[in-house]
Amino acid sequence: MRADGQRTRAAILRQAADLATVKGLDGLTISELAAALGMSKSGMYAHFESKEALQLATIDVASRIFDEAVVAPALHVEPGIDRLVAMCDAFFDYLQRRTFPGGCFFVVTALEMGERIGPVKECVQHCHADFVGVLRQNAEVAVGRGQLSATEKPDVLVFELNGVILAAHVHSVLHGKADALDIARQVVRRRFGLTGTSGLV
Amino acid sequence: MRADGQRTRAAILRQAADLATVKGLDGLTISELAAALGMSKSGMYAHFESKEALQLATIDVASRIFDEAVVAPALHVEPGIDRLVAMCDAFFDYLQRRTFPGGCFFVVTALEMGERIGPVKECVQHCHADFVGVLRQNAEVAVGRGQLSATEKPDVLVFELNGVILAAHVHSVLHGKADALDIARQVVRRRFGLTGTSGLV
DNA sequence: CCTACCGATCGGTAGG
DNA sequence: CCTACCGATCGGTAGG
Numbered sequence: 001m002r003a004d005g006q007r008t009r010a011a012i013l014r015q016a017a018d019l020a021t022v023k024g025l026d027g028l029t030i031s032e033l034a035a036a037l038g039m040s041k042s043g044m045y046a047h048f049e050s051k052e053a054l055q056l057a058t059i060d061v062a063s064r065i066f067d068e069a070v071v072a073p074a075l076h077v078e079p080g081i082d083r084l085v086a087m088c089d090a091f092f093d094y095l096q097r098r099t100f101p102g103g104c105f106f107v108v109t110a111l112e113m114g115e116r117i118g119p120v121k122e123c124v125q126h127c128h129a130d131f132v133g134v135l136r137q138n139a140e141v142a143v144g145r146g147q148l149s150a151t152e153k154p155d156v157l158v159f160e161l162n163g164v165i166l167a168a169h170v171h172s173v174l175h176g177k178a179d180a181l182d183i184a185r186q187v188v189r190r191r192f193g194l195t196g197t198s199g200l201v
Numbered sequence: 202m203r204a205d206g207q208r209t210r211a212a213i214l215r216q217a218a219d220l221a222t223v224k225g226l227d228g229l230t231i232s233e234l235a236a237a238l239g240m241s242k243s244g245m246y247a248h249f250e251s252k253e254a255l256q257l258a259t260i261d262v263a264s265r266i267f268d269e270a271v272v273a274p275a276l277h278v279e280p281g282i283d284r285l286v287a288m289c290d291a292f293f294d295y296l297q298r299r300t301f302p303g304g305c306f307f308v309v310t311a312l313e314m315g316e317r318i319g320p321v322k323e324c325v326q327h328c329h330a331d332f333v334g335v336l337r338q339n340a341e342v343a344v345g346r347g348q349l350s351a352t353e354k355p356d357v358l359v360f361e362l363n364g365v366i367l368a369a370h371v372h373s374v375l376h377g378k379a380d381a382l383d384i385a386r387q388v389v390r391r392r393f394g395l396t397g398t399s400g401l402v
Numbered sequence: 403c404c405t406a407c408c409g410a411t412c413g414g415t416a417g418g
Numbered sequence: 419c420c421t422a423c424c425g426a427t428c429g430g431t432a433g434g
Contacts, residue, residue, distance in 0.1 A: 008403085022316050026228055030429065042431080043403050051429060102316040111312040114374040115223050115303040125375055159372060159384050163364030166371065171360060173315040174326055183360050209419085231413065243415080244419050252413060404434085411428065418420085 009047045012037060016058040017065070021102030024112045025055050025120060055120045062105040063127045069094040071134060080142040081192050084135065084161065088188045091165055092181045095172060103173040106131070107166060135161055148192075157191075164188055210248045213238060217259040218266070222303030225313045226256050226321060256321045263306040264328045270295040272335060281343040282393050285336065285362065289389045292366055293382045296373060304374040307332070308367060336362055349393075358392075365389055 015036050019028045030051060034041045048054040074086035095104055102108055110128045113121040139154035148157070164187050171180035189195070216237050220229045231252060235242045249255040275287035296305055303309055311329045314322040340355035349358070365388050372381035390396070 005403095024225060024228070024313060027225070029427085031427075040404055041429090042405080045430070046403055049430095108312055108315060110371055110375050111309055112225060114309060114370075128371070128375065156384055156388060159368050159381070160365070160388055162371065163361070163366075163368035163388075165364075166367035167360050167364035169315075170311055170329070170363065170367065174311050174329065180360070183357055187357060187361055187364075206419095230411085232411075241420055242413090243421080246414070247419055250414095406432085408431070409429100412426080413424105414426105415424070416422085 005047075010061070012039075012044065012047055012054075013058050013061040016054060017062040017105055018101050020055075020058060020062075021100040021105050021108050025058070025109050025124075026112065028055075028058075030054070052118075052120060056123055059109070059120070059123045059127060062100075062109075063130075065099065066094075066104075066106060066127075066131070069099055071131070079138055080145050081138075081147045084138045084142065085188060085192065085194070087135065087138070088161060088164065089185060092168060092184050095168060096181050103169050104165075107169045132158055132162065160191060161188065164191075206248075211262070213240075213245060213248055213255075214259050214262040217255060218263040218306055219302050221256075221259060221263075222301040222306050222309050226259070226310050226325075227313065229256075229259075231255070253319075253321060257324055260310070260321070260324045260328060263301075263310075264331075266300065267295075267305075267307060267328075267332070270300055272332070280339055281346050282339075282348045285339045285343065286389060286393065286395070288336065288339070289362060289365065290386060293369060293385050296369060297382050304370050305366075308370045333359055333363065361392060362389065365392075 012033065016028060016033055019033060019036065023029075023032075030044050031041050033054075034044050044054065048057060070087060070090045073090045074083050077083050077086045091104070106124065106128050109124045113124045135158045136154050139148075139152075139157045142148045142157075143150060143152055143154060164184050168180050168184035171177045171183075213234065217229060217234055220234060220237065224230075224233075231245050232242050234255075235245050238244075245255065249258060271288060271291045274291045275284050278284050278287045292305070307325065307329050310325045314325045336359045337355050340349075340353075340358045343349045343358075344351060344353055344355060365385050369381050369385035372378045372384075
């Protein structure tokens with residue numbers, strides 16, 4: 001049945017995304033993926049013609065999961081600083097609840113693909129750039145509405161927020177430091193001159 | 202001759218470190234490494250008993266290269282804020298001159314090893330923790346000497362500096378943005394309330 | 403979606 | 419440090 005095929009495909013991609021956050025998009029193996037799903041290796045090829053096609057499709061579903069978990073919730077609050085803070089908080093929540101077992105799919109793959117060449121790298125690159133673009137838009141709104149000083153450069157602000165996100169990842173995933181996400185929430189608030197909900201400075 | 206053996210071993214490890222920053226410590230292959238050196242695969246096993254031993258030895262030389270490039274230069278300036286800024290600047294220089302082809306060895310491997318288990322992950326983890334520890338010591342000195350407010354938490358400051366380093370990496374390596382390192386230097390200076398050498402805020 | 407199979411490459415060893 | 423080789427596993431295909 002058609003619906004079954006699509007459900008299977010979705011299950012494969014979700015599992016692939018999970019595995020990729022631990023082993024990398026390249027370290028991910030078709031046999032390993034099949035085994036994790038209790039299927040045969042050739043069952044994977046019934047859904048994808050090559051490993052590269054599988055990788056590309058995996059990035060696509062991962063970006064949907066990311067948007068749903070991190071971007072979408074923040075769209076309910078006002079553009080500008082509020083949305084920026086909401087989006088960072090949503091990211092920290094998404095990281096904390098381990099939506100993917102190895103942390104954030106795009107943090108892991110962005111660093112894995114650093115100097116690679118080819119469609120998989122470009123796809124990861126574009127997904128990451130899209131997220132940075134959303135942050136940037138809101139940084140511009142924040143400056144435009146006078147929520148931030150007119151001398152504040154959106155590019156620099158986005159760079160800094162990205163840094164907090166990345167530091168949160170390394171401290172919580174690699175080092176398993178439980179307080180990393182609290183520190184991250186606190187740093188974001190202080191950067192905007194807000195009194196944190198996460199306790200004293 | 203003994204000296205030849207050691208020179209070969211050093212050449213193997215240097216090449217391995219280079220490859221690991223592009224393909225990852227796990228994606229690195231013995232055959233690929235041998236080919237890059239114009240040697241045979243079993244020539245590698247004359248120097249290392251297993252891939253894991255090779256990985257561990259590679260991390261060791263990478264940490265020496267890192268210390269020489271990033272930590273050592275900063276030891277010539279006063280502990281505290283000055284040394285913190287010098288160390289960050291040294292990191293940005295080391296990244297800019299592409300000491301390793303894929304960026305910083307420890308940024309790349311720290312994210313690759315995120316949720317792995319075993320001696321290789323632990324080794325990367327300890328190297329990263331050592332660097333964070335050096336930053337932390339200087340953050341404590343800075344607070345102790347009154348260069349920073351007494352309410353400033355060293356852990357939080359180190360978290361932030363780590364974020365700047367990571368953001369510099371992603372923006373310059375993945376996205377190839379040439380101005381990333383200038384932004385990074387600027388952000389570090391502003392964080393300490395210093396007037397940047399890298400132009401206006 | 404499976405069994406059965408392909409050539410290529412993996413990490414690693416024997417023997418020199 | 420090499421040639422020659424090992425079993426295991428890789429990505430991928432044939433045929434059903």
